[in-house]
Amino acid sequence: MRLRYRIMIPALLAAAAVNGQAPLHMDNYTIPVGKSGAKVGTIYTPQGAAKGVQLAEDTSGLFTVSKKGVLQLKKKASLGADAAMQYAVTLKTGDASESFILVKDEFNRNKVVAHRGAWKNNAGSQNSITSFRDAVRIGCEGSEFDVWLSKDGVPMLSHDGHIGGKTIEETPIAELTAIELKNGDHVPLFEDYIKEAMKQNKTRLVLELKPSKTGRGEQLAQTCMDLIRKYKCEAWMLYISFDYNICKKVAAIDPHAKVAYLNGDKTPAELKADGIWGFDYNWKVIDKDPNIFKEARKNKVTVNIWTVNDPAQMSTYLNAGADFLTTDEPEKALELVKK
Known part of the structure; x- marks a missing residue:
């Protein structure tokens, strides 16, 4: 799935360059399977947990962002066994935006x-x-x-x-x-x-x-x-x-x-x-x-x-x-x- 890249203004690039961090990142990028409204991850800026984050792009229409900055599936949405493996989203807060690939979580857990x-x-x-x-x-x-x-x-x-x-x-x-x-x-x-x-x-x-x-x-x-x-x-x-x-x-x-x-x-x-x-x-x-x-x-x-x-x-x-x-x-x- 192709993603659309956003161009950041120079001031934002400078802010994002702190420790080499992206302007936005999350603490998790995998989507639980078979769970309606499942949490994917909390959204962060280089300064800490993000607030006022908007879902700028979601081609699947499956996701939402809570007021606390949590990306999750919509209340009645869930991923079944036949669901696609990858999903592209773009998140935005103020002038900062970043695109991510979210992955259906079928990773092995056998150590x-x-x-x-x-x-x-x-x-x-x-x-x-x-x-x-x-x-x-x-x-x-x-x-x-x-x-x-x-x-x-x-x-x-x-x-x-x-x-x-x-x-x-x-x-x-x-x-x-x-x-x-x-x-x-x-x-x-x-x-x-x-x-x-x-x-x-x-x-x-x-x-x-x-x-x-x-x-x-x-x-x-x-x-x-x-x-x-x-x-x-x-x-x-x-x-x-x-x-x-x-x-x-x-x-x-x-x-x-x-x-x-x-x-x-x-x-x-x-x-x-x-x-x-x-x-x-x-x-x-x-x-x-x-x-x-x-x-x-x-x-x-x-x-x-x-x-x-x-x-x-x-x-x-x-x-x-x-x-x-x-x-x-x-x-x-x-x-x-x-x-």
Whole structure:
């Protein structure tokens, strides 16, 4: 569905540039299924919760905005199984407007995140379009992937800082995307992943923003967030990084982004204080602190654990209350959660 873009006056652009934020954003972009009048999300400006918001465009005619700035389905409107997957709306308050894509919420909720896609038991390479498609096909809740900036500032996928004999941050994007992977794939752009993800509403993207060896970590975060805003794919996105400044940058751009920290050196209370949604720590870090699940619940931060490939460990962490497990063996994890 095509969206109509609004042109903002220079003063509004300056206001929207605070922390790189859009003039309007929401705390949720998914639509509950089978519930009349269901709430979608509360609307915010960079200054806080928005009031006096108008629904400037709604081609479906299904939505309304309350006086408190909540976007929701109309009282008698609901989405059934045969309803469309995506809906475009434009919201406006004063001179500020922003368009969004809302998504029928049929996302999997089985806690299984495929590490670099579902590659180990399938045809594709790690961090390839094929491995993402296979993560969707087998039914994962999320598919994790790693993103760097090329020399010329384009976000692309690779776990390591070099690929095909080339150092990513020192190589133009045209050379990087020419590198061949298995199964007919080439090294993909982050933009390619966005386009592929938006074809479905079952598996979310777990974007790992890699620490930069050239001091461009926050530039990577801003560039990726700009692409997410361009494609209006917020409903599909989760974020992780080993670089705490990158995590804080993403949270500053979108205070409701679901951002998790990877490095293992922050307590749940510290994460909460910095507006970080959760932690995503290696299982060795988890095993050293038996109170970490209790502290996470106390501080209302989420728990993801990487990289858990042993079914016995998977069971232990799921029983302890893990919200997500990142694994190279998503098939084993999915079989376990089914039981």
